[in-house]
Every structure is written in C-alpha cells, then in structure tokens.
Amino acid sequence: MAASEGLAIGALARRTGLAVSAIRYYEAQGLISPWRNAGGQRRYQRADIRRLSFVMIAQQFGLTLPEIREVLSGLPGNRTPTPQDWKDISVTLRAHLDQRINTLTRLRDNLDGCIGCGCLSLPKCALYNPDDRAKSHGSGPRYLMGDSPNT
C-alpha cells in the first residue's frame, strides 16, 4: 500500500456499492478508464468513486449507458474534475430529467383529457403521439403505427 497506487477494483466496488462485474462492464461501455498495474490489474483514482456515483444517479434518472457516457464526456479529460466540473455536468443531467418529467406530465394531461372523452382506441388520440412512443422504456424494437384509422 505504497501511498498512491490507486484503488483496486474490489475497493472501488465497496466504496460505490456496485458489483465488481458491473464496474468491468462499465469500462467495456466506455464509462470509466482505469490504468493497469505491473501485474495487469485495474487501478482507479479516487475521483472514480465520484464518477461511478454519477453514473448510478444518472441511471436512476432513466438515462441509458450511452447517454451517460455522452454526459460524462463533458468532464475535462486532462485533469481530475473539480467540484465545479461536476456541477456543470449535473446541470446537463438536470436538463435530461426535466425533459423526462415534461413528457410524462404531458402524457398525464392527455390521459386526463382521454378519461373524459373515452377515445382510448383512436389513432388520432393525442396519446398516440409517435414522438413519445418507443422511447419511454427502451428495450427491443418498437413498431409504430402509420395506418388509416377506422375505429
């Protein structure tokens, strides 16, 4: 434990609460980049604890790993991020979250209208807005409609 050799993956796992396998997976997805010690083992900076914490928070917000990687790219690559750097990308994160909340709120308002009109099966119903479709849950292909109504 010569002062500054960095954290081993197990230590990072304990610090973040993530599984070791998850951390390796995130590396494969380009979310974190450890260096290797002489024996080929991964070593992490203390700042990586914060980085992974950010990943976990962003996931709660519903971002996919590619989206998170994109947000993280807003951090400086040449130096350890400062608190201000984190604040900056947190603002980006907040924008994602706001958009998500707005979409859901709009859907709710549409539903309220539909509860009244009982139009639940009409393609012209606002709830069928293709822009909202297919994006909300994000797994596997979703096929959209583009058809003539008629009940």
Place this chain on the structure above:
Amino acid sequence: MAASEGLAIGALARRTGLAVSAIRYYEAQGLISPWRNAGGQRRYQRADIRRLSFVMIAQQFGLTLPEIREVLSGLPGNRTPTPQDWKDISVTLRAHLDQRINTLTRLRDNLDGCIGCGCLSLPKCALYNPDDRAKSHGSGPRYLMGDSPNT
C-alpha cells in the same frame, strides 16, 4: 365475411399498429384472450382494439406487461367493457403515472440540492435513497449499497 366472425390477427394488427408477433406475445403474457375458429386461427372482438390501445398507452407510461395485466384485470370479465369501465381503469393508470412523476420530481429536487453541495459521491446523499434505486429501469438485478461510507 359472415357478419360477425371476429377479427383475424392481421386485421387487429392493422387496426392497432402492433406487429402480429407482438399480439401473440401479449396473449402469451395474458394480456388478451382471443378465441379460435374451426381452423384453429385466433379471432378477436372489436373491443380488443381498445384493449390493445390501452396496453400501448400504459407502456408509454412505463408500466411493465405484468403491471398492465394487473390494471386490465380491473375490467369486467363477463361483458364487453363500457366507456365507463375504461375510464375507471384509466384512473388506475393515472395513479401509476402520478407516482412516477412524483418520484422523478423528488429526484430532481434532490439533484438541485446536490448541484449546490457537490456531494455527488457521498452515500449519505439523498440521491442514494435505496427506495428509488433499482426500480427505475427494471431490467436485471441491481445491487444496492449498504456499506460504510468513508469518502
């Protein structure tokens, strides 16, 4: 086309915009129950168009298929649902949606606090609330923390 033999799966697919394979899949998940004609082919009621539309809307709201099945169980089984029946279960749907919006809104407020305090890596941060964890995206196991902090 002897008046009332019901809809074939392809016709239902065209009316709803869903893929034929998806409709069969929903049947396997217990979301819809067609009867079979003499030749063994699925036949659907016109009310099933509305049923599937409801499924699609509920999906946009982020409900899983088991959850949707649960909500649909609120419909009367012995007769074709009336507009009022649909309104009733739409209210249930709205409750789900409200909860989702509230969770996200709370997360947003926490993030706003954290943008100010820069605590992004501390397990004691409100953003690490285990209740919100693991539930937001819903695929595969998520491991939570229950560890001693220390940075």
Place this chain on the structure above:
DNA sequence: GTAATTTCTAAACCTAACTTTAGGTCAAGG
C-alpha cells in the same frame, strides 16, 4: 514460503419485450 484472497479474461447465462425463422396449415380468389 505457502495459503487464502483478489483479480484477470472469455464466454455463457439472465430478464423484458419482442422479432425472426422454419416448416407446415388454413382461407380466399379465380
């Protein structure tokens, strides 16, 4: 110095929500 931990890689497995494929049957039109 040796035993017990950790870590390493690669590949297989898992869930959700579907789609695709393969091989065969049903139904409608001419």
Place this chain on the structure above:
DNA sequence: CCTTGACCTAAAGTTAGGTTTAGAAATTAC
C-alpha cells in the same frame, strides 16, 4: 382445384444491463 397470402407453433435471436462460471495469474496475509 390450385395458388397465393394469412396464420399456426416452437425455438432461436436481439438489445440493455448486467451476473455467473471456469480456469489461470497476481496479491496479500501469516
């Protein structure tokens, strides 16, 4: 009657986000 298109089942493939497993090598602990 026969062809074409729709439908059938079962099984395998797909994506996201990981976990599990297996066998080997590196570290750490005593």
